[in-house]
Amino acid sequence: MPHPLPPAILREYDIRGVFGETLGPDDARAIGRSFATLVRRAGGSRVAVGYDGRLSSPVLEHALVEGLTASGVDVVRIGLGPTPMLYFAEASMEDVQGGIQVTGSHNPANHNGFKLVLEGHPVFGEALQRLGAIAAAGDWCDGIGRIETREVLNGYVGRLAAELDGIAPAALDGLRLGWDTGNGAAGPAVEALVARLPGTHHLLFTPVDGTFPHHHPDPTDPANLRDLQALVAAKQLDFGVAFDGDGDRLGAIDATGRVIWGDQLLMIFAEDLLRAQPGAAVIADVKASAALFDHVAALGGRAEMWRTGHSLIKSRMKQTGAPLGGEMTGHLFFADRYFGFDDALYAAVRLIGATVRLGRSVTALRGAMPTLATTPELRFAVDPARKQAVIAAVHEQLAAAGAKVVALDGVRVETADGWWLLRASNTQDMLTARAEARDAAGLARVLAALDAALAGAGVVRPAAD
Known part of the structure; x- marks a missing residue:
């Protein structure tokens, strides 16, 4: 049967959710079936699977493997280890075409998720949305995959x-x-x-x-x-x-x-x-x-x-x-x-x-590195419906003013004192900002320019704690 995945867990770079709330074994099983389908349609047949040390990881790994094998992909289990050990397994095993690490990365202990790689390339963005669409439609390949365990740690x-x-x-x-x-x-x-x-x-x-x-x-x-x-x-x-x-x-x-x-x-x-x-x-x-x-x-x-x-x-x-x-x-x-x-x-x-x-x-x-005045990453909540609109409004202001802007990911603005950045988070309903200048006085001016641009878009940056 189809299994729609909660849209919130399909992030830009990987899959992340709160175990028992937005992410559970049924989701892991559906992710396995969908990824296996992608692998098979790309001509592959075998996937490596690893997991991190979170309390929920063994349960999710078990369900993930069930889903992979149910769609006819063979699984190489490499066990508990860091995500790069999974990447190493996928890159170094000639008979493996993809890999999935069950991991919550640096998120809170009750979070978990998946990082995926297919034929040496990370699976993210539109590819993750395709995976979600396959799960929602139940458009899965069927089969009976085999499971084996390989020791990777020593080679890694x-x-x-x-x-x-x-x-x-x-x-x-x-x-x-x-x-x-x-x-x-x-x-x-x-x-x-x-x-x-x-x-x-x-x-x-x-x-x-x-x-x-x-x-x-x-x-x-x-x-x-x-x-x-x-x-x-x-x-x-x-x-x-x-x-x-x-x-x-x-x-x-x-x-x-x-x-x-x-x-x-x-x-x-x-x-x-x-x-x-x-x-x-x-x-x-x-x-x-x-x-x-x-x-x-x-x-x-x-x-x-x-x-x-x-x-x-x-x-x-x-x-x-x-x-x-x-x-x-x-x-x-x-x-x-x-x-x-x-x-x-x-x-x-x-x-x-x-x-x-x-x-x-x-x-x-x-x-030997220059001493500069910098902020940490400044993060503040925004209505998700307005997140991209705020960036667009700020960009429009800057273009009208003839500012020197790099619009590659949000806006990074060069000033006489340094630079400031405003971008929309790809993983949370947040705007993020950062600023840098040669000295503290310059940083204050850079931040004032950032705040003025935000105010022009109807946003007030919260004061630092």
């Missing part, structure tokens, strides 16, 4: 560790690092990884626990980095890295406890890459600092600004052949020596290698 971790094979062990032996997996799905993989790496490693919260008892696994929130900052200070470590709940986003701090944000990590990776590939393209999202784009250009690279969203950045990299990309959220993508998907564990190893190749510590690399 081996590939991560191999990233440092070309570096003399003596250059790595003195490194002292901290790792905080926040009780997320990356914990066991990180334990196995550091056992293979030179240097001294201190681990936090690696046991998988879907209640996240120590802190929430979202490294974009500075509050979630305090344990790592304390560890780095107490043990006098060179730097520390932190992961989100499914291990596809990286956070980092230097030896002094300073946060290294996603665009700043991308600055380091771009400098490392451009030594080996002069003139290479680097893709970053519209939230990224102007310092990143200036840095890439100064190094002779080609910086491209693109729309926010891990699926969108990955797809753009495939379209253009860019070897490196990233976004503010800590999704980082390497396609020069790796597969092009977002893998925070690989990014952490790559950061180790970059410090050696560049001959500077993470702290020195962070310290």
Whole structure:
């Protein structure tokens, strides 16, 4: 029978819902049947399936597998692990044409969802809407798929560790690092990884626990980095890295406890890459600092600004052949020596290698970056019926005023002091904004310009707490 999926769970980049409210086993089963139908109609026959450490993930994984096999697709179960381990399985197994990870990523503990990949490409946007239409119509292939289990962790971790094979062990032996997996799905993989790496490693919260008892696994929130900052200070470590709940986003701090944000990590990776590939393209999202784009250009690279969203950045990299990309959220993508998907564990190893190749510590690399006045991401609720209309009204004002605007994803406006961004969230009924300037006085002027544009569209930005 047809099974219409709640429209709210089909997001722009993936599928997300609240377990027991907007997402349950019947939805997972229908998603499995619909995805299997897409796979078969594309000529495929086998899908890898993994899941994260949330309490609801085993139940959803079981129902998902039932749906996949009921539509005639064979399933390779890889078990509990980070999302990039699922991506690795899909990319490295020659007999697998697609993959699904059951994961709530960095969302609250009672949320869950699915990230999908088909023939090496993320399934998002219109493709997810097609999946929903197939479920609503019950337009499913039928069949009896087989199930097998494969061990992937050792091969995955081996590939991560191999990233440092070309570096003399003596250059790595003195490194002292901290790792905080926040009780997320990356914990066991990180334990196995550091056992293979030179240097001294201190681990936090690696046991998988879907209640996240120590802190929430979202490294974009500075509050979630305090344990790592304390560890780095107490043990006098060179730097520390932190992961989100499914291990596809990286956070980092230097030896002094300073946060290294996603665009700043991308600055380091771009400098490392451009030594080996002069003139290479680097893709970053519209939230990224102007310092990143200036840095890439100064190094002779080609910086491209693109729309926010891990699926969108990955797809753009495939379209253009860019070897490196990233976004503010800590999704980082390497396609020069790796597969092009977002893998925070690989990014952490790559950061180790970059410090050696560049001959500077993470702290020195962070310290060389310009000091700018920036806001965090500012988010405020808006009537969903007006979300896009507000952006359109602001854009119209700016065009009439002759402002310098990038309208790739919302509006990013260049001013004499810096820039401001206003865009509609693809996952919530929110407008999001960000601003950057050379100093605090300039930032105040940039924010005043943002507020004036919002007021012209009938919106008042709430005061910061």
